[in-house]
Amino acid sequence: MADTASKSSSHHVEDTGKPLSTEDIQFEGLSEDDTRVFEKRLVRKIDLHLISSLFLLFIFNILDRSNIANARLGGLQEDLGLSDTQYQTAVAIMFVGYLLGQVPSNIILTRVRPSRYIPTAIFVWGGISMCMAATKDYAGIICVRVFLGFAESPFFPGALLLMSSWYKASELAVRVAIVYCGNTIANGFGGMIAAGILSGLEGKGGLRGWQWLFIIEGAGTMVAGLLAVLLLPDFPGSGQHKWLTPQEQRFAEWRLARSANNEVDENGSVKQGLVDAATDPKVWILVLIQVCQLSSQTWTYFFPTIVKTLGFGSIVTLLITAPVYVFGFLTSLGNSLIANRTNCRAVLIAWPLCIDIVGNIMVISSQVTAVRYIGMFLMCAGSYSAFNVVQAWIASTIPRTRTKRGIVYAMVNLFGNSSNIYGSYFFPTSTSPQYRMGGIILSSFAAGGICLSLFLALYLHRLNLKARKAEEQDGEIRYKYIW
Numbered sequence: 486m487a488d489t490a491s492k493s494s495s496h497h498v499e500d501t502g503k504p505l506s507t508e509d510i511q512f513e514g515l516s517e518d519d520t521r522v523f524e525k526r527l528v529r530k531i532d533l534h535l536i537s538s539l540f541l542l543f544i545f546n547i548l549d550r551s552n553i554a555n556a557r558l559g560g561l562q563e564d565l566g567l568s569d570t571q572y573q574t575a576v577a578i579m580f581v582g583y584l585l586g587q588v589p590s591n592i593i594l595t596r597v598r599p600s601r602y603i604p605t606a607i608f609v610w611g612g613i614s615m616c617m618a619a620t621k622d623y624a625g626i627i628c629v630r631v632f633l634g635f636a637e638s639p640f641f642p643g644a645l646l647l648m649s650s651w652y653k654a655s656e657l658a659v660r661v662a663i664v665y666c667g668n669t670i671a672n673g674f675g676g677m678i679a680a681g682i683l684s685g686l687e688g689k690g691g692l693r694g695w696q697w698l699f700i701i702e703g704a705g706t707m708v709a710g711l712l713a714v715l716l717l718p719d720f721p722g723s724g725q726h727k728w729l730t731p732q733e734q735r736f737a738e739w740r741l742a743r744s745a746n747n748e749v750d751e752n753g754s755v756k757q758g759l760v761d762a763a764t765d766p767k768v769w770i771l772v773l774i775q776v777c778q779l780s781s782q783t784w785t786y787f788f789p790t791i792v793k794t795l796g797f798g799s800i801v802t803l804l805i806t807a808p809v810y811v812f813g814f815l816t817s818l819g820n821s822l823i824a825n826r827t828n829c830r831a832v833l834i835a836w837p838l839c840i841d842i843v844g845n846i847m848v849i850s851s852q853v854t855a856v857r858y859i860g861m862f863l864m865c866a867g868s869y870s871a872f873n874v875v876q877a878w879i880a881s882t883i884p885r886t887r888t889k890r891g892i893v894y895a896m897v898n899l900f901g902n903s904s905n906i907y908g909s910y911f912f913p914t915s916t917s918p919q920y921r922m923g924g925i926i927l928s929s930f931a932a933g934g935i936c937l938s939l940f941l942a943l944y945l946h947r948l949n950l951k952a953r954k955a956e957e958q959d960g961e962i963r964y965k966y967i968w
Contacts, residue, residue, distance in 0.1 A: 543664055546640055548705075549614040551785065554576075554789050555698065555803060556695035564695070567623055574909070577907075579637075579905075582635035584902055586635045586638030592755055592888070592891065599647050600717040602643070603639060606640055608706075610633055613703075614706060615699060615704060618696035649890055650720050657876075661821065672785065673806065679698055682694055757888075770937060771878065771882065772900045773937050774934055774941065776900055776903070778871050779902060781841055782927075790912070791848075812865060813862075813865035819870075838934050840870075841928075848920070882967075911923035945966040
């Protein structure tokens with residue numbers, strides 16, 4: 486399926502319809518060297534405003550989404566009288582609202598100002614997260630978690646759409662990595678924050694430590710939502726960016742059009758975007774890759790419980806989760822830097838998932854504490870390092886239109902994050918301490934992600950060969966896929 490600025494095509498080649506002209510490859514008379522310097526300065530400005538703010542906001546996003554795992558060690562499950570199945574359902578139910586809201590939200594986002602829409606969602610979910618402290622039973626926690634899912638649904642797919650609207654495909658991998666590294670930092674240092682709150686505020690004001698955990702982190706998220714109004718930019722071409730000169734705003738649009746064979750990143754109709762996304766085989770392969778990759782990552786919401794099987798107390802358990810996530814942060818960033826330098830995708834998804842499988846085998850097959858703990862490092866490094874490259878691959882595989890790309894990002898994350906619903910049942914306490922069932926299932930999904938990534942690479946390579954043959958026949962430049 487070709488991606489064009491305003492219409493779809495049944496061809497499997499990106500066809501611009503005309504060769505690039507001199508005006509297409511020069512910007513307002515600037516020389517090549519001047520253009521390169523101008524672009525570097527612009528990208529630094531975009532990084533400062535967009536990536537730094539999304540990185541901060543993503544930390545709060547993950548803290549509010551995953552603090553239920555830390556609260557469990559602080560007595561949440563016992564205080565609310567939850568069975569293991571009820572706790573697992575409480576974890577899973579959030580993703581129902583989260584998944585259902587993603588596609589509609591990204592469609593809305595293409596029609597409104599991201600600098601207003603996304604901060605509103607952040608402020609609302611922060612308030613809902615605080616309400617977790619007031620829950621008294623199973624019905625209460627289920628209600629709050631459902632609303633939390635709907636409130637969080639605009640953020641991550643919206644952030645990916647916003648990044649893909651400002652950066653070229655070759656620039657995106659490392660920036661997705663930086664933003665997504667907020668996940669590893671939030672999970673790692675979230676354990677340390679939780680340890681401090683659970684031990685230091687237990688019983689203060691007549692509240693349990695786990696209640697203070699939701700109150701403090703939820704309030705922090707609401708403050709971040711207010712700051713996001715000032716930090717987040719809108720889409721290029723909106724004319725709302727006081728931090729860019731008029732020439733820089735024009736250049737921001739020009740360089741993206743040039744990178745996509747001179748196709749302007751227009752919105753396009755919602756109906757056509759939905760049809761194009763649903764009928765493009767590349768989209769569904771990306772969906773399956775994301776399902777496998779995120780399924781292999783579902784240990785996250787049970788990680789403190791898994792680590793506790795090493796034999797340490799609750800506070801020490803929370804503290805020793807941090808090094809695992811720090812290691813995942815470093816390997817994830819390194820893998821994405823390689824992707825950014827080499828423009829490789831499939832192999833940089835496949836090798837981390839191989840490492841993930843090795844880590845799972847170590848955790849489920851050994852009873853030696855050191856071996857199992859090292860295996861946890863490999864699980865984290867493997868599953869997180871692959872994710873960033875998948876997100877960057879979407880942008881280069883679905884370059885236009887913005888509406889189609891927004892729908893695809895939402896679809897990929899919708900189906901991918903459905904893994905958190907069924908994945909919530911992979912680690913019943915009855916399988917402790919080895920959790921063999923969960924490890925085998927996660928390894929199987931990782932293996933599936935490896936196979937699908939290699940299949941997509943071969944498919945895109947075949948499309949590129951067709952594009953080159955077409956160029957030889959008519960001289961028109963076609964879009965080339967990164968694989």
